[in-house]
Amino acid sequence: MKNKTIYRLVLGLLCLLFLKVGMIQAQSLPSQFDGVDDVIYLGDSAAIISTFDTNLRQVRSTNGTSNGTDIYLGDLLDGSHEQRTFGDVYLFGDQFRIAGSYPKSASVDLHTGNYNTTKAVTGFTSTRNAYLSQIALTWNAVPGADGYFLFRKDQNTAQPYRVLLGTSRTMYTDIGLTVDTEYEYYICAYNLGEQNTYLGPLANHKGKTKPFTFTATPTSEVTVDFSFQFDNHLLVGLQQQAAYVEIVDQTGGSNQVVYEDELTLQDVAVDALLFDKAVSFTGNDTMGGYADPNLTAGLPTWSVEMWVNLDQGNSNLPYLYDDGTTRMLVDGLGRLVVFFGGVESGHTGLWSPNNVMPRGVWKHVAATYDGANFRVYVDGEPVVMGDFHGNNQKVANVRNGADLKQTLQIGHPTKKWAATHVNMNGALGLLRIWNKTRTANQIKEDYKDVFSMTASGLVGQWTFENETVNLPDNIGGGRVLNLRSNNNQHPIRWNPSYAFFNGLVNIRKWTWLNQPQASGTTRTFRINMYEVGTGKLISTNTNTTGAFTHPGAPSFSATPQSGTPYRVDLSLTPTSTRADAYLIIRTAGNQEKLITTLKPDEVPPAQPGDPRTYRFQTTPLTFTDTYAYGDTTTLQGGVNYSYRAIPVYNFLPSEYVDATAARSDAASTLDMMTSVTPQADRVLVDWDETALAGAQYDSVRVERNGQMLAILPSAVGSYQDSLMLYGLPYTYRVVALKNGQPALAQAEEKTVTANG
Numbered sequence: 001m002k003n004k005t006i007y008r009l010v011l012g013l014l015c016l017l018f019l020k021v022g023m024i025q026a027q028s029l030p031s032q033f034d035g036v037d038d039v040i041y042l043g044d045s046a047a048i049i050s051t052f053d054t055n056l057r058q059v060r061s062t063n064g065t066s067n068g069t070d071i072y073l074g075d076l077l078d079g080s081h082e083q084r085t086f087g088d089v090y091l092f093g094d095q096f097r098i099a100g101s102y103p104k105s106a107s108v109d110l111h112t113g114n115y116n117t118t119k120a121v122t123g124f125t126s127t128r129n130a131y132l133s134q135i136a137l138t139w140n141a142v143p144g145a146d147g148y149f150l151f152r153k154d155q156n157t158a159q160p161y162r163v164l165l166g167t168s169r170t171m172y173t174d175i176g177l178t179v180d181t182e183y184e185y186y187i188c189a190y191n192l193g194e195q196n197t198y199l200g201p202l203a204n205h206k207g208k209t210k211p212f213t214f215t216a217t218p219t220s221e222v223t224v225d226f227s228f229q230f231d232n233h234l235l236v237g238l239q240q241q242a243a244y245v246e247i248v249d250q251t252g253g254s255n256q257v258v259y260e261d262e263l264t265l266q267d268v269a270v271d272a273l274l275f276d277k278a279v280s281f282t283g284n285d286t287m288g289g290y291a292d293p294n295l296t297a298g299l300p301t302w303s304v305e306m307w308v309n310l311d312q313g314n315s316n317l318p319y320l321y322d323d324g325t326t327r328m329l330v331d332g333l334g335r336l337v338v339f340f341g342g343v344e345s346g347h348t349g350l351w352s353p354n355n356v357m358p359r360g361v362w363k364h365v366a367a368t369y370d371g372a373n374f375r376v377y378v379d380g381e382p383v384v385m386g387d388f389h390g391n392n393q394k395v396a397n398v399r400n401g402a403d404l405k406q407t408l409q410i411g412h413p414t415k416k417w418a419a420t421h422v423n424m425n426g427a428l429g430l431l432r433i434w435n436k437t438r439t440a441n442q443i444k445e446d447y448k449d450v451f452s453m454t455a456s457g458l459v460g461q462w463t464f465e466n467e468t469v470n471l472p473d474n475i476g477g478g479r480v481l482n483l484r485s486n487n488n489q490h491p492i493r494w495n496p497s498y499a500f501f502n503g504l505v506n507i508r509k510w511t512w513l514n515q516p517q518a519s520g521t522t523r524t525f526r527i528n529m530y531e532v533g534t535g536k537l538i539s540t541n542t543n544t545t546g547a548f549t550h551p552g553a554p555s556f557s558a559t560p561q562s563g564t565p566y567r568v569d570l571s572l573t574p575t576s577t578r579a580d581a582y583l584i585i586r587t588a589g590n591q592e593k594l595i596t597t598l599k600p601d602e603v604p605p606a607q608p609g610d611p612r613t614y615r616f617q618t619t620p621l622t623f624t625d626t627y628a629y630g631d632t633t634t635l636q637g638g639v640n641y642s643y644r645a646i647p648v649y650n651f652l653p654s655e656y657v658d659a660t661a662a663r664s665d666a667a668s669t670l671d672m673m674t675s676v677t678p679q680a681d682r683v684l685v686d687w688d689e690t691a692l693a694g695a696q697y698d699s700v701r702v703e704r705n706g707q708m709l710a711i712l713p714s715a716v717g718s719y720q721d722s723l724m725l726y727g728l729p730y731t732y733r734v735v736a737l738k739n740g741q742p743a744l745a746q747a748e749e750k751t752v753t754a755n756g
Contacts, residue, residue: 320410330359515658517548555573687734
């Protein structure tokens with residue numbers, strides 16, 4: 001028995017290689033693990049899981065072709081298979097015997113285990129409709145188990161979907177799943193111990209990702225709100241960690257795109273970090289915790305990034321990193337301080353401005369070195385660094401010999417220069433080390449990203465399970481983390497986490513339609529989500545709105561003013577909060593004229609600097625239509641006028657004049673010149689002396705064909721014009737005067753014939 005090998009297997013599982021796909025049936029037990037080619041390679045050991053059916057009877061140590069009753073292990077007992085080497089072979093079954101003797105020439109140990117029904121996994125559950133693209137699995141730990149084999153039915157393979165190590169392991173999150181899809185999982189416990197080698201029975205449960213919710217809700221006669229729930233975990237599994245979303249209006253087969261946007265991790269994680277799990281150190285403020293990333297060599301050019309949240313109640317000076325030569329810490333003024341050359345001296349040190357690193361707040365810190373210049377960034381922005389007194393501040397500071405040493409420690413001073421210089425106390429959310437100098441644009445672009453695939457120059461990336469480490473006084477300096485790196489597989493994650501502070505985000509957008517909708521109408525919209533880069537359709541959903549409600553035509557009135565003979569007062573009260581203008585049109589006979597445009601005030605934003613509302617007041621708007629002397633397009637006396645108020649929507653994709661929502665009213669102006677009457681040898685011109693006197697028009701001027709005939713007091717009421725010619729048309733005009741100035745005029749044409 002190779003106990004050392006088993007210990008490595010249990011604690012140091014590095015990779016799985018699954019060969020020759022078989023089938024896993026929806027049974028209570030795994031099947032088809034009955035051939036030499038169905039090997040599950042676990043690190044430097046191998047396990048063969050035999051089928052638990054009644055046909056297998058004999059296990060032979062010689063070479064041969066396995067069949068339904070016999071299995072031949074000769075190809076495995078020499079310690080290599082399929083170009084893989086291993087130290088142990090494990091064989092599980094419920095009833096079989098080893099035929100023949102174990103060959104002395106075998107270079108591996110053969111271990112047999114049984115099917116132990118008492119080691120069943122209990123409480124196995126999986127989430128249903130909790131996430132768009134992931135399912136969380138939980139179960140009760142099986143005491144003494146080395147780990148668990150997890151199967152997923154849709155994989156259609158003989159091998160486990162995942163091998164989960166750890167006796168106390170009770171959860172697993174399956175990510176990158178298809179939206180609105182059911183998955184069936186099976187799990188069993190296993191143990192490779194020398195005295196108790198067993199495989200437990202399978203427990204199964206069906207989990208399901210949630211459907212892609214999408215609703216379209218009318219918010220006015222011309223606007224629609226779209227809301228959909230977005231799962232941040234979905235973005236992590238995408239090629240560029242970005243999704244393109246489009247909303248299409250399908251009403252009447254139009255298929256018009258009314259909204260489109262690209263969602264990135266930065267977009268959906270506003271005011272939140274891109275991880276919700278961090279390792280938090282509490283307790284003795286002189287201890288703290290730190291990590292050894294185990295660099296295999298020094299780095300002449302490098303970049304180090306970390307998300308940290310320093311303990312607000314700690315007044316000491318915590319170290320962010322130290323390799324024995326270059327070190328970075330945070331002082332009591334919230335300044336980042338960097339020392340070079342293995343000494344803490346003001347001659348080599350750099351200080352940032354105050355409060356760059358406040359405590360109790362999550363901050364992203366990055367430091368880069370290109371072989372000559374040292375730079376620091378906080379939350380993606382460059383930080384100027386200068387001497388202790390704040391002089392000579394600049395972004396790039398020349399320093400020689402600042403290459404990153406193999407002795408790098410995260411959160412730990414390699415040498416305590418003062419009692420207040422301590423390990424980091426607070427929370428560490430992410431750590432990333434590069435063997436190259438990242439540019440300012442690169443850091444700003446993805447400092448919030450968690451890399452999910454290989455990136456050029458990335459030595460290692462670590463995220464953490466959500467845990468709190470209470471630091472006692474006796475932990476020997478506070479080292480509680482030991483991070484590992486693997487140059488053959490990037491990125492490296494230590495207890496990787498793809499969760500977010502706000503895993504599910506409710507996104508709400510709104511848009512204008514092309515034109516107002518009549519009350520009772522509905523529209524159908526479809527949302528499509530694609531993976532950026534590949535165009536792969538991630539999800540789609542359709543929703544039909546509830547009924548739109550049109551507010552109807554505005555309230556509108558036209559009121560003539562008797563005291564001012566040629567004036568009509570217009571009053572309009574809007575009913576729509578989205579129409580931003582109203583055309584006022586006057587009609588006389590078959591002649592129309594746009595006389596003005598009334599515009600309501602916009603509803604102001606709730607706070608200064610907030611986006612504009614695009615909503616408009618419904619307070620009354622007024623306009624006076626009045627006579628202008630000498631302008632023939634203005635009001636005339638004795639005319640019946642009608643007025644229309646037509647709503648206009650300027651913020652639609654193209655301006656829309658809603659004539660169907662117009663409102664009309666009518667008014668008549670005073671007939672000041674009441675009559676022009678031909679008589680036997682004269683023409684009698686009559687006016688309304690009462691109306692003119694009441695409006696304080698003291699006199700009138702009577703004109704024929706533009707020539708003045710007389711100026712008379714308005715109280716006279718009439719004028720007789722004697723004529724010498726008959727059969728000709730004559731135009732008479734009465735001009736009302738106020739203080740000697742013409743103010744109103746009204747004309748009428750008559751043709752005088754013989755004898756009237």
